[in-house]
Amino acid sequence: MKKYDxxxxxxxxxxxxxxxxxxxxxxDVIVLEKNAWVGxxxxxxxxxxxFLYSNCSYVCSLFxxxxxxxxxxxKHGLQVISYEGGAVFTRDGDxxxxxxxxxxxxxxxxxxxxxxxxxxxxxxRDVTRQCRFIQPLLMRTAPDPFxxxxxxxxxxxxxxxxxxxxxxxxxxxxxxxxxxxxSDFLDEYFETDVVKAYLxxxxxxxxxxxxxxxxxxxxxxxxxxxxxxxxxxxWGYARGGMGAVTSALASSFKASGGTxxxxxxxxxxxxxxxxxxxxxxxxxxxxxxxxxxxxADVKRTFLKxxxxxxxxxxxxxxxxxxxxxxxSGKLNIALDSLPEFPALPSGSSCIRGDLHFTDTIxxxxxxxxDWKAGRWSADPFVDMMIPTTLDPTMAPPGKHFVSCFVQYxxxxxxxxxxxxxxxxxxxxxxxxxxxxxxxxxRERILHMEVRTPREIEQEVGLTEGNIFQGELTFDQLLxxxxxxxxxxxxxxxxxxxxxGSSTHPGGxxxxxxxxxAAAEILRDLRHAPSHMxxxxxxx
Amino acid sequence: xxxxxAFNRAEQGHILTPRLETPFHDRxxxxxxxxxxxxxxxxxxxxxxxxxxxxxxxxxxxxxxFDISPMVKYRIRGTDAARYLNRLTVRDVVxxxxxxxxxxxWCDDHGHVLDDGTLFRLGEEDFRLCCQERHLPWLLDSAxxxxxxxxxxxxxxxxxxxxxxxxxxxxxxAGFAGIEPLKPFQLAEFPHADGSVMISRTGFTGDLGYELFxxxxxxxxxxxxxxxxxxxxxxxxxxYDALNRARIEAGFIVANADFITAETALRADRxxxxxxxxxxxLVDPEKPYFNGRDAILRARAKGTLKHVLVGLEIEGNIPAxxxxxxxxxxxxxGLVTAAIWSPLAKRNIxxxxxxxxxxxxxxxxxxxxIYAMRELRYQKLMKRARVVPRPFVKLDRRxxxxxxxx
Numbered sequence: 008m009k010k011y012d013x014x015x016x017x018x019x020x021x022x023x024x025x026x027x028x029x030x031x032x033x034x035d036v037i038v039l040e041k042n043a044w045v046g047x048x049x050x051x052x053x054x055x056x057x058f059l060y061s062n063c064s065y066v067c068s069l070f071x072x073x074x075x076x077x078x079x080x081x082k083h084g085l086q087v088i089s090y091e092g093g094a095v096f097t098r099d100g101d102x103x104x105x106x107x108x109x110x111x112x113x114x115x116x117x118x119x120x121x122x123x124x125x126x127x128x129x130x131x132r133d134v135t136r137q138c139r140f141i142q143p144l145l146m147r148t149a150p151d152p153f154x155x156x157x158x159x160x161x162x163x164x165x166x167x168x169x170x171x172x173x174x175x176x177x178x179x180x181x182x183x184x185x186x187x188x189x190s191d192f193l194d195e196y197f198e199t200d201v202v203k204a205y206l207x208x209x210x211x212x213x214x215x216x217x218x219x220x221x222x223x224x225x226x227x228x229x230x231x232x233x234x235x236x237x238x239x240x241x242w243g244y245a246r247g248g249m250g251a252v253t254s255a256l257a258s259s260f261k262a263s264g265g266t267x268x269x270x271x272x273x274x275x276x277x278x279x280x281x282x283x284x285x286x287x288x289x290x291x292x293x294x295x296x297x298x299x300x301x302x303a304d305v306k307r308t309f310l311k312x313x314x315x316x317x318x319x320x321x322x323x324x325x326x327x328x329x330x331x332x333x334x335s336g337k338l339n340i341a342l343d344s345l346p347e348f349p350a351l352p353s354g355s356s357c358i359r360g361d362l363h364f365t366d367t368i369x370x371x372x373x374x375x376x377d378w379k380a381g382r383w384s385a386d387p388f389v390d391m392m393i394p395t396t397l398d399p400t401m402a403p404p405g406k407h408f409v410s411c412f413v414q415y416x417x418x419x420x421x422x423x424x425x426x427x428x429x430x431x432x433x434x435x436x437x438x439x440x441x442x443x444x445x446x447x448x449r450e451r452i453l454h455m456e457v458r459t460p461r462e463i464e465q466e467v468g469l470t471e472g473n474i475f476q477g478e479l480t481f482d483q484l485l486x487x488x489x490x491x492x493x494x495x496x497x498x499x500x501x502x503x504x505x506x507g508s509s510t511h512p513g514g515x516x517x518x519x520x521x522x523x524a525a526a527e528i529l530r531d532l533r534h535a536p537s538h539m540x541x542x543x544x545x546x
Numbered sequence: 547x548x549x550x551x552a553f554n555r556a557e558q559g560h561i562l563t564p565r566l567e568t569p570f571h572d573r574x575x576x577x578x579x580x581x582x583x584x585x586x587x588x589x590x591x592x593x594x595x596x597x598x599x600x601x602x603x604x605x606x607x608x609x610x611x612f613d614i615s616p617m618v619k620y621r622i623r624g625t626d627a628a629r630y631l632n633r634l635t636v637r638d639v640v641x642x643x644x645x646x647x648x649x650x651x652w653c654d655d656h657g658h659v660l661d662d663g664t665l666f667r668l669g670e671e672d673f674r675l676c677c678q679e680r681h682l683p684w685l686l687d688s689a690x691x692x693x694x695x696x697x698x699x700x701x702x703x704x705x706x707x708x709x710x711x712x713x714x715x716x717x718x719x720a721g722f723a724g725i726e727p728l729k730p731f732q733l734a735e736f737p738h739a740d741g742s743v744m745i746s747r748t749g750f751t752g753d754l755g756y757e758l759f760x761x762x763x764x765x766x767x768x769x770x771x772x773x774x775x776x777x778x779x780x781x782x783x784x785x786y787d788a789l790n791r792a793r794i795e796a797g798f799i800v801a802n803a804d805f806i807t808a809e810t811a812l813r814a815d816r817x818x819x820x821x822x823x824x825x826x827x828l829v830d831p832e833k834p835y836f837n838g839r840d841a842i843l844r845a846r847a848k849g850t851l852k853h854v855l856v857g858l859e860i861e862g863n864i865p866a867x868x869x870x871x872x873x874x875x876x877x878x879x880g881l882v883t884a885a886i887w888s889p890l891a892k893r894n895i896x897x898x899x900x901x902x903x904x905x906x907x908x909x910x911x912x913x914x915x916i917y918a919m920r921e922l923r924y925q926k927l928m929k930r931a932r933v934v935p936r937p938f939v940k941l942d943r944r945x946x947x948x949x950x951x952x
Binding site for chain 2: 010034101104108109110111113114117118121122124125126129132135136139172173176177195232239352355356446
């Protein structure tokens with residue numbers, strides 16, 4: 008029976024990144040994917056003829072350019088296109104737009120407050136300073152602060168030195184930033200509700216916290232440290248949808264000789280005397296490997312795929328208490344024509360960016376209150392995008408694909424499993440909100456896919472439908488992600504690694520966890536990672 | 547907290563004109579032969595109008611009109627205005643008389659310069675602060691406990707600089723009676739059309755010159771009045787490139803060109819104390835408390851100033867813009883931020899920021915490395931640089947009162 012060097016469980020973007028790097032290092036890697044397609048939460052699916060849906064993740068910024076280059080993804084079809092601003096619609100019929108042009112951006116804010124208009128630069132500078140601190144950490148394995156291994160000491164020293172470059176006031180600012188709520192943070196800069204609502208959104212996306220919960224300022228940072236071709240903080244569309252990222256990865260992987268098996272649902276990770284030996288598929292077939300790497304989240308990996316009896320008690324306890332907490336849902340809609348927004352002047356560029364309908368932080372916080380009670384938000388916040396305004400490949404001419412990210416949406420409805428009726432009612436809540444700002448929206452709908460945490464977990468395998476494979480709160484970052492002592496992509500089982508977003512530096516279509524995991528695996532194999540670029544300089 | 551309703555919905559269409567036109571734009575556009583525009587804080591501004599070289603000589607030989615409307619302007623009024631500005635800025639505002647102007651700077655709590663600018667005292671309780679960057683949140687936050695009103699009036703006030711040896715003659719010919727006794731840094735109101743224009747004897751060229759401020763709707767009339775009067779005195783409209791040459795000769799610095807302002811610096815080590823950018827002479831330790839005072843005085847006492855901004859004279863005739871400065875030709879000690887061959891001084895001059903002690907106590911053996919691109923080949927030059935006082939060019943006509951007619 009064939010024994011692979013590496014068995015990769017799950018063909019999400021991180022799994023594919025790890026697989027690519029390992030295959031290119033000369034290992035024989037097989038990727039096992041339960042679905043009939045690869046991509047995990049970065050997919051483009053044709054669920055209705057002629058339309059491609061980015062049906063989970065929908066925008067691209069965080070994906071590390073070093074990885075794109077190392078794995079030759081442009082050659083394999085990946086293109087990322089910058090997009091223009093966007094707008095928040097206000098209940099009184101106006102909107103706050105976001106423009107790429109610096110002075111236009113200021114003038115738009117000045118329609119609401121001259122002070123806020125001039126405060127934006129200071130805000131952007133402070134957030135950028137924090138980004139510059141954290142960005143180099145993304146592509147490095149987090150050091151274990153309690154280890155005396157030379158490497159950990161060296162990495163701790165690196166961290167300390169980076170921190171030491173800060174002035175005392177900057178250190179204070181960083182500590183505050185990492186622990187504050189996004190609402191409190193924004194209050195220090197801005198006075199206008201809609202400005203704050205617009206900026207707060209990035210602080211709670213994918214997170215079961217409200218804008219007033221401590222720790223949400225960091226989540227904002229996580230969304231700010233991406234880039235499109237060196238333009239830090241910019242977001243773009245992957246041409247052809249987010250599936251373009253993973254299909255380029257899959258193509259790159261295959262070109263270097265890797266094997267992908269779709270429809271291969273892993274039921275168990277086999278272990279023998281504390282060492283991983285391969286995977287058992289749902290139909291009982293065994294796939295043997297010298298090493299096993301799991302792209303599944305930490306709970307799915309260690310609570311479902313590995314026998315608990317093969318794991319230390321405290322480790323299992325930690326995994327059990329790792330916070331997933333699904334908080335979002337998604338509507339993917341095929342539209343017959345471009346929706347109209349009467350509040351926007353005709354020809355406005357806003358329609359090519361992200362559109363929101365939540366104009367105060369209080370409304371967001373109330374939406375969170377619903378989640379705490381186990382309900383989806385009666386007044387949800389929606390991050391709506393129409394990538395087909397820039398990407399001609401995703402819908403027939405004149406028709407459009409609309410991606411609606413919706414928050415908050417609980418993993419269970421008042422403690423019960425989601426039903427189809429719940430799902431439809433959830434969708435109706437969202438469509439009703441959009442229709443308030445876009446009359447005729449409902450009539451344009453040709454097809455719609457509704458995804459609650461139930462559907463996301465069932466199809467993609469993300470526990471509780473959490474898009475980050477675990478919340479990005481400070482207690483679950485760096486050497487605490489996912490479990491203290493196991494933050495370096497290894498596990499208590501020898502030969503078993505994890506490479507998904509449950510690991511440092513966390514979620515988003517970033518690829519950094521997958522890349523770092525590959526680096527650690529190669530280190531264990533004493534294989535020089537000469538084909539891996541280190542992080543681009545932040546200068 | 548402000549309610550979310552936009553008070554200015556009518557302004558939604560601003561996005562259709564991301565580059566605004568200044569109140570003088572119609573005249574500049576009509577005169578422009580080069581059509582060479584750039585964005586100055588979101589306004590269309592000319593790099594040149596007809597020929598940078600000749601525009602420069604208009605400043606130095608006849609007179610030149612330069613549109614400074616995009617300069618950011620704040621109006622500060624109220625019974626505590628002087629006390630407020632004294633807390634805000636490093637210079638003593640009590641010493642600034644009514645109808646006087648002074649150059650000043652303001653700092654954050656760490657003594658790092660937020661911006662430099664000119665402060666106009668229009669009345670006992672009425673000031674205008676002009677600067678490069680925008681500071682409304684800073685100005686408003688600093689106003690706690692003071693009875694002041696602060697308004698941003700950049701768009702409302704048109705401003706134009708009239709600079710050069712015939713500047714006074716032009717104003718006189720334009721009928722601004724009583725302009726003659728105006729001394730440097732003094733200002734006065736003069737009737738114009740239905741209203742008035744404020745004229746100060748200030749400028750950014752080190753030459754005889756004035757700056758005129760008027761409501762935006764009076765701008766074109768004011769321009770025409772000057773233009774007609776200037777026909778006999780060689781008056782030319784100019785762009786920034788010509789002005790920039792004159793300002794380097796005068797040794798003036800530009801925010802975010804010769805130093806990075808504290809609120810825009812992404813790297814903490816780019817922030818500068820006044821003493822590190824040649825503004826130590828503005829700081830008045832004798833006046834009441836002002837923002838940044840303790841940090842500045844502590845750095846002086848402890849000798850922890852890290853940088854110094856100096857004027858350099860460089861051998862040869864190739865401008866050293868962007869050049870690295872070396873000590874003994876080896877150790878990198880700083881950067882040239884602005885440099886030209888000075889037509890007036892016939893010297894190769896530069897403004898540079900150096901790491902102390904270089905440029906401060908160690909001024910010998912400084913070199914600059916110039917990469918001169920000549921037909922697709924860099925000619926690499928290592929030239930000796932000498933620290934020299936600024937201004938590089940000192941003109942008696944700048945301060946002569948009464949001013950000369952040419």
